[in-house]
Amino acid sequence: QKEVEQNSGPLSVPEGAIASLNCTYSDRVSQSFFWYRQYSGKSPELIMSIYSNGDKEDGRFTAQLNKASQYVSLLIRDSQPSDSATYLCAGLMGNTPLVFGKGTRLSVIA
């Protein structure tokens, strides 16, 4: 069973701080990982993808992948109240379709 595990939170950070979101996955034959943002009642929105070990930066977002530790993270710099949402970690592992974690609820306090 291929699984993605996330701490459900909530994670609360003050405005302007760095939010750190983490996820682990079960399958060593991993390919690609994605971070989605989901506002309440809305659909998942892709914000970052990462395919190889190391860091990938896009604006205020940095994704990190460590395949040896089976660990993926997302850092959000200069957090804004509009970043308050549930962040879903998802992975393409082997030939299976995208597998989602339960999501971490982030609350950015103004």
Next chain:
Amino acid sequence: EPEVTQTPSHQVTQMGQEVILRCVPISNHLYFYWYRQILGQKVEFLVSFYNNEISEKSEIFDDQFSVERPDGSNFTLKIRSTKLEDSAMYFCASSELSDGYTFGSGTRLTVV
């Protein structure tokens, strides 16, 4: 920005009735998916579709469910004889080969 379109946005149906949820994937994408999310729970895979046939399906996708691509643009999910526990958000998604999936805005299905 290309998008995946889903209709209707909200569907209320009586238990035992059939519903059809509709999706228009991004035009140059070849892979199509249906996921569902029960309120407060994780996004769960139902079925994937490629080259006009089901490529993979989950345990959830039993004989009650079917998918179809009736023409060159639409992709539908049919749920026969709906049950109360089918109440959920249903998301259609499409993708190119190994990229992240683009999700539609979803259909909220309420079975009463």
